[in-house]
Amino acid sequence: MKQLRAYARMHRELFAISLKREPRITVGTMACLVFGAIAFAVTGLSMKYVVDSMVERDATAAIIAAFLAALSFTLDRSISGVYYILQRELIDKVGHIDLDPAIMRAAGTLPEVDHLEHTEFLDRMTALRNKAWAVIWSTLLVGEACSMALRLLLALAILGTTSPWLLLMLPCAAVQLILDRRGQAHEKQSELDLAEDKRIQDHLFELCLSASAGKEIRSTGAAPELLERYGAAADRARTTRLRGQFTGSLWRIAGWCVFAIGFTISIGLVIAQVQRGTATAGDVMLAATIGAMLREVVSRAVSSAAGATGTIRVLEPYLWLREYAEEHRETGERKPAPERLTDGIRLRNLHFTYRGTETPAVEGVSVDLPAGSVVAVVGEYGSGKTTLMKLLAGLHRPSAGAIEVDGTDLSEMDIESWRSSMSATFQDFGRYHTTFAEAIAIGDLRGGSAAALDAAVAAADADSLRSRLPDGDQTQLGTRFGGVEISEGQWQKVALARSCMRPAPLLFLLDEPTASLDAPSEQAVFDSYMARSKQIASATGSITVIVSHRFSTVAGADLILVMKHGRLIESGGHDALLSAGGTYAELYGIHAASYS
Amino acid sequence: MECAFFSVAADAARWFNLLENAFYPFPFPLSGLPLRRFHSLVRDRLMFLRLLRHAGPTVVTGLVAVGLVSAVLPALAAAATGWLLSSLSGDFTAPLVAVGGLLLVGQGCQIASGLIGLAATSRVDIAHRAEVAKVATGTATVDVIERQDTQDLLGTARADLGEWVEKTPGQGAVAALRIILQYFGLTASAVVVAAWSPWLVPVLIVPALAVRAHAIRLWKRRFQNFVDGMEHHRRYRYWGELPMNRSEAKEMRIFGLTEWAIGNHQLELHRHLDDEWTHNRTMVLAQWMQTAASLIPLAGVFCAVGYATAVQGSPVGVASAALSAGWGIFTAIANHGETINIEGSRASLKALAELRERLEPEKQDRSLGTIDSDGPPLVRFVGVEFGYDERTPIMKGLDLEIRPGETLAVVGFNGAGKSTLIKLLAGVYRPTGGGITADGVGTAEIERWNAKLAIVFQDFVKYHLTVAENISLGFPGPADPELIGKAIEDAGFGDVVARLDAGADTPLDRSRDRGTDFSGGQWQQLALARALYAIGRGAKILVLDEPTAHLDVRTEKALFDRLEGLTDGMTTILVSHRLSTVRRADRIVLLADGKVAESGTHAELTALGGDYAHMYRLQAERYKSGYDDRLEAGELR
Known part of the structure; x- marks a missing residue:
């Protein structure tokens, strides 16, 4: 019931959006639905009068009635043709101009990223990808269902006035509708069951078509195996779907048996009236015509409903996302991020466990990151370094403990203002298939002067890359849209340059910033970042946090955090940690030895 | 069994297309050689029908059986109604049961047709996509795959139903078969109409074919528009998906990029669809022309039947059956829903054929040499x-x-x-x-x-x-x-x-x-x-x-x-x-x-x-x- 209300509210909203977006088309679509119903009623009545006037041998009446019948047949058809075109346009416009952005906004501005990392959420997000049109389509299907209800009412009125016996058809139609719903439930379940196979199928297909995976697929000769797995997953998904549809069909056919019996009996009763002289041959024609059309009305009502069931695959995630976005949106009074850091960032007994896992990724980390410092985080893989970075950026909410920025709990701070006063590059940096200049400039959408771009390119040691681009700054990156193919390291430089666009971030997160770079680049980048960090630090007390496996990067930091299995096991300056002779000293020893 | 079916289907396609082609040019100027047009039409439909081999003999047999019954059903129903009206004064049990039974069979067929259609469609589609993937992975080098035009073709060939104007090859193949079956329905309705008077048949069929041809032409243009804008289409889909990608999602939050992505999405969207929206105006206007072209012959026939029966006092049952069946002719033939499926899926088939042509020569050459050594070569x-x-x-x-x-x-x-x-x-x-x-x-x-x-x-x-x-x-x-x-x-x-x-x-x-x-x-x-x-x-x-x-x-x-x-x-x-x-x-x-x-x-x-x-x-x-x-x-x- 609660869900029904939610759907009703959503459809009302969507209708209002359509009306605002395209008033003429929306009204036109509605008009088609109403006039279609009227044409339907006229068809039945005119067929009755044709037969009656033929029986009574009234030539004029026969001609008029025959013309009306032809007219209503044709109009019913044309109206549905126009309706089809109009509703498509409406779906396109509302779906792409209003709903796509709304979904993008909801997905892209939720404070945390949990919704993109857990199966349960990810399924829903996948279902929504570029599927906004199905949302508005569902509203139009509701409109169609209403128009079918109108036709049913008209049929009721016409049949009832002709002979009360004919009303017997209507409860039978209702039984049919109920059984049909049962059938739909089976279909819906099967759609849920096949989601995982569908994902595997899509993933493998995607790989086969991609150029970057293509080179490995060719060199390993994996194509036949991949195709086989693709086929197997596709077949599993297909079988699951068909099984659900089959069960659904059985329910449906049972429903139609009930309707056909009602139809036959009620016409039989009318014929009995004809034989007694209380009804005419036209009434039988009317009953047969309306009855047969009623079959179509009911099955169209059902197919609208089935279409709506199909869209539940999208509607359910859509409503979920709206609700989820609503719940997770920040509410209440929020403190803005400070202009500058005076004390620094304090981690208090910080815990974080990924949803659906049991081992904490970060466990009981307490440490002070002093204002104006460069902090390095080291540790073997899986030790929680990246998670720590994500927590600092507010991309996850700590399961327990707190992060305090100059004494203000991050969870009480306006997260957008905090984010706009930081900058970051992550291990899995973004690859934007746009121009070189834009891919960097988006690092600071508010500022971004040409000079800032030059400086950022230089800081990321991307000058030589820039000079070699065929169309200069306007070169399209990535082959996806016909641009140039650039290497992993070059993508990383672009990401690094992007992170340098904001002039004075309070927090600068660098998660493995130079993993794909060559030695001179690494050196150049590291030098410029260090200089930059120190310079910004003196102005605003900003903190730079670097995750790196490279001890060359780490040694110069003011504070080094050594992580293991989510815990902070050592912290301090380079010298102090070396003399302590712990894990850090051991790791550093291995590294230094390789260069001695 | 399968082969036999396809040769029969091919013959049938040829004959029915001949019929269609014969009437095609009527109200429109004849362009090109009709014979050439005929040949390409046959070849085209056969291409779709051939896809059904992936569906397997059982499914195809089911599809044909159910389709045939559904196609002739309106004519049978019209005849049964006529029979019922002629038996009003006597024992009406048999015609009444026939009318009710046909209603049930019709509905059963519609449901079965959906189910078997889905089975056929999904099998053909899986085979098609597997073929696309095979062609894409079959070249020795990847440079040809990286090329923009190849990626465009792959994008079209994949027949991803993200967009609702796109149809899959499976839908196209099933539609091609259903169109053939529609002509059986047309013939059946024509027989019922002819029982009243044979001269009514061409009066109804010719305009119906003309309306059909006109509608198809407009739809073809629409799909061409869509395919032409593929580049923009892919771009706005890219921007649409970006906020849901894990890697970009983190940066989108840090740098506040959501609105930027939305802006790009909207820009590409309009570049793609603005033309199509303009074309919609033409299509709505054309609908009224089609209405007139249908109404005139239909009204003429209806009035003639009504008038003649009233004046001559001929049997009402036969006349009523003729009226219902007359309308049946229009529904059987002017229904272009299946044609939309064919047109919608054509792009992806064409793209696959083009990919084959382009990538075939790039395929791994036959090996000309071997190296014998067990160890690593120089x-x-x-x-x-x-x-x-x-x-x-x-x-x-x-x-x-x-x-x-x-x-x-x-x-x-x-x-x-x-x-x-x-x-x-x-x-x-x-x-x-x-x-x-x-x-x-x-x-x-x-x-x-x-x-x-x-x-x-x-x-x-x-x-x-x-x-x-x-x-x-x-x-x-x-x-x-x-x-x-x-x-x-x-x-x-x-x-x-x-x-x-x-x-x-x-x-x-x-x-x-x-x-x-x-x-x-x-x-x-x-x-x-x-x-x-x-x-x-x-x-x-x-x-x-x-x-x-x-x-x-x-x-x-x-x-x-x-x-x-x-x-x-x-x-x-x-x-x-x-x-x-x-x-x-x-x-x-x-x-x-x-x-x-x-x-x-x-x-x-x-x-x-x-x-x-x-x-x-x-x-x-x-x-x-x-x-x-x-x-x-x-x-x-």
Whole structure:
């Protein structure tokens, strides 16, 4: 019931959006639905009068009635043709101009990223990808269902006035509708069951078509195996779907048996009236015509409903996302991020466990990151370094403990203002298939002067890359849209340059910033970042946090955090940690030895 | 049975298309030779019908049976109604049961038709997509796949139903069959009408065909518009998906990029659909012309039937049946829903055909030579020239010899062509000049050259499959569980796998049931295990492109120590910019300006004092200073 209300509210909203977006088309679509119903009623009545006037041998009446019948047949058809075109346009416009952005906004501005990392959420997000049109389509299907209800009412009125016996058809139609719903439930379940196979199928297909995976697929000769797995997953998904549809069909056919019996009996009763002289041959024609059309009305009502069931695959995630976005949106009074850091960032007994896992990724980390410092985080893989970075950026909410920025709990701070006063590059940096200049400039959408771009390119040691681009700054990156193919390291430089666009971030997160770079680049980048960090630090007390496996990067930091299995096991300056002779000293020893 | 069906279907298609074609030009100017048009139409429909072979004989038989019954049903219903009206004064049980029974059969057929249609559609679609994937992976090189026009074709061929104007080949194939069956319905209705008077038949059929042809023309234009805007379409879909990608999602939050992505999405959207929206006006107007073209003949026939019956007092039953069936002719023929399915799926079929044509010649050549040696071959790059595009050459006459069994390190600045060298060696790109040979035979001509290589690419593939599958995909043929286990151990992450819920059978994708995901370093080890597995299966040249970029020092050192024992008798090519890792190599080459600039052992190159020495010094400096610091700290204590 609660869900029904939610759907009703959503459809009302969507209708209002359509009306605002395209008033003429929306009204036109509605008009088609109403006039279609009227044409339907006229068809039945005119067929009755044709037969009656033929029986009574009234030539004029026969001609008029025959013309009306032809007219209503044709109009019913044309109206549905126009309706089809109009509703498509409406779906396109509302779906792409209003709903796509709304979904993008909801997905892209939720404070945390949990919704993109857990199966349960990810399924829903996948279902929504570029599927906004199905949302508005569902509203139009509701409109169609209403128009079918109108036709049913008209049929009721016409049949009832002709002979009360004919009303017997209507409860039978209702039984049919109920059984049909049962059938739909089976279909819906099967759609849920096949989601995982569908994902595997899509993933493998995607790989086969991609150029970057293509080179490995060719060199390993994996194509036949991949195709086989693709086929197997596709077949599993297909079988699951068909099984659900089959069960659904059985329910449906049972429903139609009930309707056909009602139809036959009620016409039989009318014929009995004809034989007694209380009804005419036209009434039988009317009953047969309306009855047969009623079959179509009911099955169209059902197919609208089935279409709506199909869209539940999208509607359910859509409503979920709206609700989820609503719940997770920040509410209440929020403190803005400070202009500058005076004390620094304090981690208090910080815990974080990924949803659906049991081992904490970060466990009981307490440490002070002093204002104006460069902090390095080291540790073997899986030790929680990246998670720590994500927590600092507010991309996850700590399961327990707190992060305090100059004494203000991050969870009480306006997260957008905090984010706009930081900058970051992550291990899995973004690859934007746009121009070189834009891919960097988006690092600071508010500022971004040409000079800032030059400086950022230089800081990321991307000058030589820039000079070699065929169309200069306007070169399209990535082959996806016909641009140039650039290497992993070059993508990383672009990401690094992007992170340098904001002039004075309070927090600068660098998660493995130079993993794909060559030695001179690494050196150049590291030098410029260090200089930059120190310079910004003196102005605003900003903190730079670097995750790196490279001890060359780490040694110069003011504070080094050594992580293991989510815990902070050592912290301090380079010298102090070396003399302590712990894990850090051991790791550093291995590294230094390789260069001695 | 299947073959027989298709030849019958082909014949039927030919005859019905002949009928359609004969009436096609009526109110419109005749363009081109009708015969040629006829031929292409037949060929076209046959192309769709042929797709049904993927659906299997049972499904196709079901589809035909159900379709035939549904097609003739309106005519039967009209006849039954007429029969009922003629029996009003006597015993009406039989006609009444017929009317009710036909109603039920009609509905049953509609449901069965949906179900069998789905079975056929999904089978054809799976086969079609498998074919697209096969063609896309079938070329020897990837450069043709990377090309924009190829990617466009792949985008069209994949028949992804993201957009509702797109239809799949399966839908097209089923529609082609249903259109043929529609003509059976048309014939049946015509017979019922003819029972009243045969001359009414052409009066109804001719305009119905004309309306159909007109509607189809408009729809074709619409689909052409859509296909023409494919580029913009792909772009706005890209922007639409961006906020849901894990990597970009983090940056979108930090940099506040959502509105920017939305802006791009809207821009591309309008570029794609504005034309289509304008065309909609034309289509709505055209609908009224079609209405007039249908109304005039239909009204004429209805009035004639009504008038004549009323005046002559002929049987009302036959007249009523004629009226219902007259309308049936229009519904049978002017229904262009199935044509939309055909038009909508045409683009993807055409794209697949074009892909075949374009990629077929690129297919792996028949092997012309083999190399006999059991051990690793001697590989030679002779004057190799290559560039991803003509303006920016990467290789400018590269000469390099890779001796059997040596460990060769390849270093160079970013963009010097280190990874390109690997891709050329793997044969996924072909040199534009010069050649690459193994034991004197061109590598492109060697049978299963790729089976000699075990490559860890920098951007290796992360299959959302199990750990074991991720490894066994490193070498063609059935998986060898023992070797997989060994590869996991050798790559040094046996303990990681042992800790997983289902061990090596754990899927590596968080979104899968009980799946997990690896960190960057763990994935890198897995990629290494994949290559080691290939070695186990007989590959002779191990190529490592930045294999330890995401590994921590301890793992990195352990790995190289272990590798030393595993690569005995192998040729190892190591691409790295972390110079500490290349020092142990037998030989180091420095790539610069598309050629080998320096070559020698670590000691020789350091002594040479060139670029290598400079790079090495830069990297070492910091460690050295750190090392000194430690000494001082020790002295203090």
